Amino acid sequence: MRIIQLLPSIAYGDAVSNDAMALQEALQRKGYETATYAENIDIRLSEKIAKKINKMPRLEKEDVIIYHMSTGTELNYRLAEYDARKVVIYHNVTPEHFFEGYSKRLQELCVAGIEGMRYLADKVDYCMADSEYNRQDLLKAGYGCKIDILPILIPFSDYKKEPESSIIRRYGNDGYTNILFTGRIAPNKKQEDIISAFYMYQKYYNPKSRLFLVGSYKGMQVYYQRLKRYVKELGVKNVFFSGRVKFEEILAYYSIADLFLCMSEHEGFCVPLVEAMCFDVPIVAYNSSAVGDTLGGAGILLENKNYLETAGMIEYIVKNEEIKERVIKGQRKRLQYFKHDRIEKLFLEYMNQFL
């Protein structure tokens, strides 16, 4: 019996790819015959990690395909044709309306992704969802098979690497309050709302503050340019867009951050929240999609999107050491839930039960 992982694209720094790579390691350690296949492979990845899908061997009935579903691709349809047992790990598909006016191509991709997800509803044998929110999505789409929740497997040992020192030298410990959000520049992540809340914070509470929006804007230039225009027209100072950064740079941004602010309106899991927990950065987040599931009672979850109140909350946490400590303590506790060994064990247990 072989366990094959299948995904449309595999690349460095992408949450779904990282999850697939971590699961592959877990399966290999357990002694399973396993391999990962993808349509598009980052050239920096060796063949040991992933191979092109056309190199996939002929599968037998007892073999298992674990398919990572996150976007619109032909694979959503091809999966049904394989003569093997099928497992879906659902990372969620962003609703297309977020991309309206920014990218027709992405809108179409999202529509195709949701159609593909619905198409597979009665064609797979078992599902794992990153969060309860994702599980609900599958149920709504008519999935009748067993669905377990498996948070993304995060290799926390990587976060112990040396952060990029130039960023720490430039922005660390200089009397400024650094607010951070990491993640692709994308309309569903609502970076404009982060900017609005930060504007209020800088205007009323703390002019000596910075906002770092760390993440690539590739494919989202129209939205990115609109955000930049917004920053300019608002007249808000010290808003930095990092663009695509190296992993060591991300670590540096977490190291200098005083608070992590998330105003996203669509997340299937939101790895950056767990990363912020890992770096003891207090989190303030708007309660939407899977954000509440991932926080699991940790951090500060806001029920309303009010920029002024959010700014007030930032000030309250940054200035109040006691509450900050309590938030961090809660986050540390929550982080235990996502511990690599625990999630890996959970995954292997789920697989055992399925097999």
Add this chain to the structure above:
Amino acid sequence: MEEINVEEIMKDIRDDIRVKGYTEDMLSFKDVECVKDGVYEYDQEDYKQLLSDMEKRKTIPWYCELGQNGIRKFIKKFIRKSVGFLIAPITDGQNGFNSMVTDGFEQLAGFIENQKEELEKNRRYIIMLEEKIEEMQQEIETLKKK
């Protein structure tokens, strides 16, 4: 987990906002025009970053490092040597082209800067001329009155 009563904190924050008279008046993102798909605005910082990235990546080595050891590495090394005479000139050609493109972009950066200076010079000149015209118009008006 020790629960933090967010609503209670929020109540204090709302009271504080009310007392201090803070208001949420601000430009809405909805009022910011969206550029057309595929039309990029010039941003000096982004452009500098692009130039720096291009400079770092313009040279592609004709071979790639071979990680693993043993027979696979030996075979790959053999293949690399065997096709080197074909690949090296192609990457050389590509690197030459990349260099030209990078140089072109750098020249464009210089051109943009020159144009900006020129525009600024012209802007100041126009202001000066407008002031002169205004002075002369005033003089004409005074002369007319006489």
